[in-house]
Amino acid sequence: MSEKKSKTNKVSLSEVALAAGVSKMTASRVLRGEGGYSERTRATVMEKVDELGYLPNRLATVFAGDKTSTFVGVSIPDLGNEVFAQVLEGIDRKLGAFGHQSVLGLTQHTLREEENWIRTVLSWQPAGLILTGRYHSKRALDMLRNANVPVVEIWDLNSSPMDMSVGINHFDSGFEMGRFIVSRGYRKVGYVGTSHDTANAASARLDGFCKAVEGSGGSVARQLCLHDTATYYPGYYGTEQLLGSTRGIECIYYQNDAMAFGGLQFCDAKGMRVPDDIGVAGWGDLPVAAVMRRRLTSVHVPHLKLGQVAAEMMLARLSDEPVEACRDIGFRLIPGSTVKSAETR
Amino acid sequence: MSEKKSKTNKVSLSEVALAAGVSKMTASRVLRGEGGYSERTRATVMEKVDELGYLPNRLATVFAGDKTSTFVGVSIPDLGNEVFAQVLEGIDRKLGAFGHQSVLGLTQHTLREEENWIRTVLSWQPAGLILTGRYHSKRALDMLRNANVPVVEIWDLNSSPMDMSVGINHFDSGFEMGRFIVSRGYRKVGYVGTSHDTANAASARLDGFCKAVEGSGGSVARQLCLHDTATYYPGYYGTEQLLGSTRGIECIYYQNDAMAFGGLQFCDAKGMRVPDDIGVAGWGDLPVAAVMRRRLTSVHVPHLKLGQVAAEMMLARLSDEPVEACRDIGFRLIPGSTVKSAETR
DNA sequence: TTGAAAGCGCTACCAA
DNA sequence: TTGGTAGCGCTTTCAA
Numbered sequence: 001m002s003e004k005k006s007k008t009n010k011v012s013l014s015e016v017a018l019a020a021g022v023s024k025m026t027a028s029r030v031l032r033g034e035g036g037y038s039e040r041t042r043a044t045v046m047e048k049v050d051e052l053g054y055l056p057n058r059l060a061t062v063f064a065g066d067k068t069s070t071f072v073g074v075s076i077p078d079l080g081n082e083v084f085a086q087v088l089e090g091i092d093r094k095l096g097a098f099g100h101q102s103v104l105g106l107t108q109h110t111l112r113e114e115e116n117w118i119r120t121v122l123s124w125q126p127a128g129l130i131l132t133g134r135y136h137s138k139r140a141l142d143m144l145r146n147a148n149v150p151v152v153e154i155w156d157l158n159s160s161p162m163d164m165s166v167g168i169n170h171f172d173s174g175f176e177m178g179r180f181i182v183s184r185g186y187r188k189v190g191y192v193g194t195s196h197d198t199a200n201a202a203s204a205r206l207d208g209f210c211k212a213v214e215g216s217g218g219s220v221a222r223q224l225c226l227h228d229t230a231t232y233y234p235g236y237y238g239t240e241q242l243l244g245s246t247r248g249i250e251c252i253y254y255q256n257d258a259m260a261f262g263g264l265q266f267c268d269a270k271g272m273r274v275p276d277d278i279g280v281a282g283w284g285d286l287p288v289a290a291v292m293r294r295r296l297t298s299v300h301v302p303h304l305k306l307g308q309v310a311a312e313m314m315l316a317r318l319s320d321e322p323v324e325a326c327r328d329i330g331f332r333l334i335p336g337s338t339v340k341s342a343e344t345r
Numbered sequence: 346m347s348e349k350k351s352k353t354n355k356v357s358l359s360e361v362a363l364a365a366g367v368s369k370m371t372a373s374r375v376l377r378g379e380g381g382y383s384e385r386t387r388a389t390v391m392e393k394v395d396e397l398g399y400l401p402n403r404l405a406t407v408f409a410g411d412k413t414s415t416f417v418g419v420s421i422p423d424l425g426n427e428v429f430a431q432v433l434e435g436i437d438r439k440l441g442a443f444g445h446q447s448v449l450g451l452t453q454h455t456l457r458e459e460e461n462w463i464r465t466v467l468s469w470q471p472a473g474l475i476l477t478g479r480y481h482s483k484r485a486l487d488m489l490r491n492a493n494v495p496v497v498e499i500w501d502l503n504s505s506p507m508d509m510s511v512g513i514n515h516f517d518s519g520f521e522m523g524r525f526i527v528s529r530g531y532r533k534v535g536y537v538g539t540s541h542d543t544a545n546a547a548s549a550r551l552d553g554f555c556k557a558v559e560g561s562g563g564s565v566a567r568q569l570c571l572h573d574t575a576t577y578y579p580g581y582y583g584t585e586q587l588l589g590s591t592r593g594i595e596c597i598y599y600q601n602d603a604m605a606f607g608g609l610q611f612c613d614a615k616g617m618r619v620p621d622d623i624g625v626a627g628w629g630d631l632p633v634a635a636v637m638r639r640r641l642t643s644v645h646v647p648h649l650k651l652g653q654v655a656a657e658m659m660l661a662r663l664s665d666e667p668v669e670a671c672r673d674i675g676f677r678l679i680p681g682s683t684v685k686s687a688e689t690r
Numbered sequence: 691t692t693g694a695a696a697g698c699g700c701t702a703c704c705a706a
Numbered sequence: 707t708t709g710g711t712a713g714c715g716c717t718t719t720c721a722a
Binding site: 358369370373403404405406407408409 | 698699700701702
């Protein structure tokens, strides 16, 4: 009947202005607090804002001002992996504290998903993008360049990023673990992880690991890449498969801690003694490790901090502060007690 | 110099139209694939789109059409808690599959944070909101009503939701656990959890638990609410505190599995036998439980599914399909082996 | 201190 | 099958 005011039933700036007996412009100025109005005017306008329950339409703001939104697109492979959840938490908390919002994209570790998500999210005029991983499809790269939006690549440190990057060198972390394991007397080692359709951080770790092991007198007898998620149970049955098919494995390196915990349980269940009968090493240092009776040999990465730093870099860029393009936040090998203690032959 | 075309350097629809030698409207129609143009026209337009690297500005679309965006605001207390990460994963995957994006809000379990986030996110004209929890500030409620946007309240089932709700009855899940523990012969029990500034699901569980225990011959000798996060280590030292200050506790109910795991480790470290010397029960059934040597007594909730269902309800509402306002997805008590087996009396 | 006019990129609506 | 015009809610720019 009388609802032809505006197609939406929402209160607009003009209605506030009308009610307050001022022009749209004056009301706009008051709301933005940019000055140039009397205290009396301010009071009246604010009163009407409350009274009418006015909520600004930021779409219009961005649109009119031809600026970007306060959105920051954040792509994460998956949240089943606790470490990514922590990274996201670090990002969103920091971003939120500065008035930005994360627009989430779960890419399931595929470049195709990432590309589609990037296309969509760019159409919303985001202030910037935070992408997990350093590999992107060609089209994604084109769009990103075209959009001319700040981008932080996280997780897998990109020393020559398209814009900015923060993370660790996964190859190095694998390499260090490889050396460590050999230094503890293990020679014939195995790997249990999952397979991916693309180069990623886990493969970089494996590469580094193999290089270190083979370069220091050991051998990686078997690399088992399951077509499954990198979680607890695949770690369990992956271990069973690995040990069942390859004789003489002395130590197993896992794609991550979740899989390593699964492996640990398999060994326990079969009565194998860790680390004497078999060594177990993971990656990521899951929070649950803090209360386990055995400290898992692993690599600690400050995941939450990684997220925070990524957000800080983005925020700095958005406020035109100088930002270093590339930041290594480092990792730390945790000796733990699931590989033998020092005993180099 | 010549950059006055548009303040942004972005390619607009008119530029595509110009290049293709058609009107904006025709180009618009082609891009939306709504029909009403020749194949020849379509081809030309699409060619120019590719050539110019045109990316639509969805802000303008929403704005012009006076419709909502494809955003769905999703508020989650925190991602440190694995169960919420799973819920979010369920939501975003489902939403993403239907062309919607999650705008994340980490509320840190406070109504004030939630309120601020709601205000911001509403200003972006979201298609809908998914909120964790059934309690909201009065102002939040006002804004929500005013905005007239679909809302799904999740986690804590709200039988008379403001719009839609999906989750479980936390009181009942605590009640069932209380009964179970008493039925297994424990009488003097304790609770270890964290404190909150507001009524929430965990307190509902505790309420149900106490009611059941006290109603069936047991007593809750101590409720320890730490000012900390509900994670592993607080579970550990909370157990120490509880057992140190209260004599004769036979079984401990924890706010969640992470805390229960921490407690389990404390008991192990002190040489207490579980479940004979002390019983341990958690809530949530964390994935890591699947590979632990002892099955933790807990309550299983299909977290991922909860998220999916929430997203489905939202999507159904958005496409004007009928939706039941309130959906209980249920829980399942897991007897486990950290409380004694049947032995009533 | 205030306001009027123009326009952001797109779509609804009508006309051709 | 195509195009012109108006307008979404706001800000920018300029004038009063």
